[in-house]
Every structure is written in C-alpha cells, then in structure tokens.
Amino acid sequence: MHATPAAKDLLAGTFGERISVGHAEITVDENGKYQIETSQSRSVNKYLPQVQVRVCKTCNEGWMGTLEEEAKRILSPLILEGQENLDLDAEDLTLLSAWVTKTWMAYALTRSPLNNPFTEAEYHSLASEHRPPHSDIILLMHSVEPITQVAIGIFSSYYGTAPPTASDADNGGLFYFAVKNVALLMFRCPPKLEEFRSILLQSLTGSPNVQRAWPSPESCTFPSGFLSEEALATFLRDYVETQQAIALPYEGLSPDEAQRAFLNGDSPNSIRGRFPSAPATE
Template sequence: MEIDMGKFVDCPFCGERGKKTKEHVWAQWLHKTEGARTLLADTHGERIQRKQSVLRKDQNGRYQAVVVTPGPYAKWLPNVTVSVCEDCNCGWMSHLEDEAKAILAKFIFDGGTLQLTEGNFQTLATWASKSWMAYALTRAAHQNPFTRADYRAMASSPSPFHGARILLMHSEEPIAHVGMGITSWLMSSGDSVPDLEATSDNTGYAYLAVATVVLIMTFVPAEAAGVADILAPQLASSPLVERAWPDPHPHDFPLGALPAGTLANFLVAAEQTREAVGLPTEGLTHDDLAGVLDQYWNGVDPAQLRRRFGKP
C-alpha cells in the first residue's frame, strides 16, 4: 500500500470518499518472488499509454471501433496500482492479503505441500476475485464485468464474485510466475438488444498467476450458467486442477504440475472460443443488431453471421 497524502478518492470498492491510497493489483508482497525480481530487474517504474479498443456510435448510429487511451499505467504488472480509500486498503484488503500470504507462503517461498481446507480455498478465491476487480478498474468502463453492486458487496463482506467458477492449479510455465488478465464480452439473452456503447460485459474468464500458483475464473450471467462449462473444459476435468469456488473440498496442493503448454493453450483456446461465438457488431446499427440476434437465436451459425454482416 502507498498513501497519496493530502488527496482524496471516491473509493470504487466501498463508494465512500476517503484518503487516496494505491492498491497493487498484483500483490506487493509477491515482489519478493523470483519471477517478479527477474521481471523488474533494472526497471525504473516506467509508465506507458495502454490503448484499448471500444465501440462508439458514429453520427449515423453505427457502431465503430475506436481506440482510446484511458491513462498512463505502469509498464510491468507488479507495479500496476489503482486508487482506493485508506479505510479499504488498510482494512479488509490488508487482512485479505495477510490471510492469502499465510496460506501460500509455505509453497511459494519454501516449496512445501499445502493442506488446504474449505476455508483456505474460499480465502484464495476471494483474494483472487479482489485482485481481478482491482485490475478491471484499469479497463474501459463497459469492459469491466464487475458492477458497482459487486464492488460494494466485496467491500462490505469479502467473498468470490457471484456466478464465478474458480480453479486452482500449479504450472511451471513462464507465464505462471507473474500474470494477470481478464477477457470479457457481452452475452445477450435475446429478449432485448443491448446498447453496446453503454452495457457492461458480463461473460468471460480471468487468470491470476503468482510464482507458479494459478487461479482461473470463468463467469457468465445467471441465466446462462451452463455456458461456464465450455470456457475451461480441459482444465475443469484435469485431475491436477482443484476447484476453489464454489463448493471446494479439503485437499493437498499441489497435486502436481500441469503438463507444459497447458496454461498457454488454455489462454489461446479461451480467446478462440470467444471469437468463435462472437457476433458481428462493427458497422451495424441497433436495428441491424436486432436482426443478427434474431437469426442467431433461430439457429444461424455465428461464423455465417460474421461473413454476412461483418465489415469487409
């Protein structure tokens, strides 16, 4: 935690105005790990303008992809911070970090086997969820799948994100040492056509990698809970992967390292799944989208719709 003295923030978690502090999205105590030390060697807190592509309506009411730069961010993940109030940072966030460190330190720093209880799994799932929610604050507003109610609920009674399925695993791949990401998109029920410029994403996956400990979350709207099974089928069925949420069971960790390439392949496959089910949007009006959705819900393949309505 870093305190920005004399300045205040409307906290994105609790919603209260308080003294501004900086919360590291990838826990600061993990800077002592070998992966973080290697990554940050000879760096000096460089900052970059991270570009993002968002949909905006043009003067003709057609959605167009527009590149925006929300602001400068730390170049390296361990240095990325978001502004939260001091009460949250020094209160429940600090307690959660201490609890997660107490659970993981034996494995991360000493290589020992952990005997995880149901409570341990819930703590790790909550810690990862808090980390993802903090990281999501660096994204464009409608690309943040967490709602204001989600942030308030986390601050008042920390627990995993509703609708989430969280898996815990051990991987020795390079990307399993320092990593975090969220890929999200909007899933519509078909009852109405959402405004893509204003409606937040509600479906996707996230991953958090800390010194070969990896947590992966998939999340979907409540009305489409069955879809969660297709987002990470190989990981969910692996005997080396443990369920951290919901309904965790006591278990040793790790059960073994995932085969080389498993994690990288998951990230590629998950992105390909998103692209495969995605419907065309750019260049279409709200009425055009209504027609696309109607055809989709009547069984037309998304790939066919992309060829028919996608931009040339």
C-alpha cells in the first residue's frame, strides 16, 4: 500500500507524525445507566499505522503469506505496473476476498474486544478454509475519490434486542480497504436484517461499475469503469447516518427502560431521558 505513487505523495513528510486517538466503550454507571465512556487516548501514526499483530510463525509464513502473494499477483499489474484492466475469474475474486478479510481481521485485533465484529470461530474458519464468512458481502470497485488512494477502516455496529454489555462484541459493520483507486468494501449484519442490508447496499450493487467479489463471485473484466465521484462518498455518508438513526438508545435511561424502548422501535431522539409509554414486544 505504501509503494503506490499516490500513497507516497500522501505520506511524504509525515513519517513519525502522530495524532491522539480515543476509544469509546459502553459502560454501566452506579445507577444502572448505560453510557459511552471514552478511554484514555493513545498516540498513533497519522497515516496508515504500522499495525503489528502477534501471529504464530507457522500461519505468518504459511497460509497468510500465501494469501499475500496471491493478492500481489492479482493486483500488482493494475496498481503498480500501469495495466489498464484485469481479467478476474471466480477464484481470483475469492482469493482477494479472503486476503482482504484477513487484513480486516488483523486490523480488528488492534481494537477493544467490544469493537471487534469478528468471532473466534470466524478467525479459525478463515485459517482453515481460506474463505470469508459466507453471510458477508464484499464489493470490488474502481473510483477516483481521494479516499480510494490509500485507506483502511472498520466501522463496527451493534445489532441486538437488548442493550449491549461489556461482554458483547459488535456483530455488524462496514469494512473498507483501498489502494490506488481500487476499493474493497464489506458489509455485515445479522440475517434478520437482510432487507436492511439490501436497501443500504442498493446504490452500490446497482452500479455496473461495482463487482460482487463475495459470495458467489463471477468472472469479470475489472475495472469496467469508474464509480462516479459522488457514489462512494454518498454511500459512506448514508451508512453513518443510518447507523445514527437506528442506534441503540441508552442515554438517560435505565437498562430496563432502554430495552423496552429499543424493542418498541422508538426513535433514539424521542426517548432519551423519558419512559416509553408502550409495552415491549418481541
């Protein structure tokens, strides 16, 4: 990722530059109220932190190294050698999907357990099968948006029928990876919210310039064209706004009040600090 011309321009003069980043966790105070608590901030690299994850030598030099080499084989002609497009078959797309999922999984290990959407079983499954979780959707696209020059990010979310506790891991989210105009995006949510997922992804999956990389990948010539400059930025903005709209209400409410309000589907903005009037229903 550091080797592309655009990344070199972006990172020029920033070596060693650091910024302060805080981490938020959901806690319960002495009165039983759910609240967001920001942990102590820590200093991190400003751009593309050198993430180090402890993995065993067998994995690092084995299946993980193999995925890295396969990803380089597939993408290097486009991002490093100036080739205009790639002919990708289903196996190429599966390998790219497995590689980028490994990258997200490794990055997720640098976060608090509460904010890691991946389960232990999913880590073991990727290691043994070299396939992403089947329920996740991974999209491949080409765009000239600045955020497709070099980036990695995980925007995790909690979907549940009760307020989360410190032992609950996030079970959904948006995962983003980009290098030199090539972007891979993964979206996950519980099966019961599949309709919500379809609606949210409609603007991207309906574009002829977005290729489904997982599941059920199909051979394609990539890129078939550029995603419009606004499409990706609009999708990311809509995702954030949607998460805010359906956020679990907890501020100013006891756990029982929050649970009833959440199950009622009340708007977080309308219930903060008051009792819900309707009884809860599953």
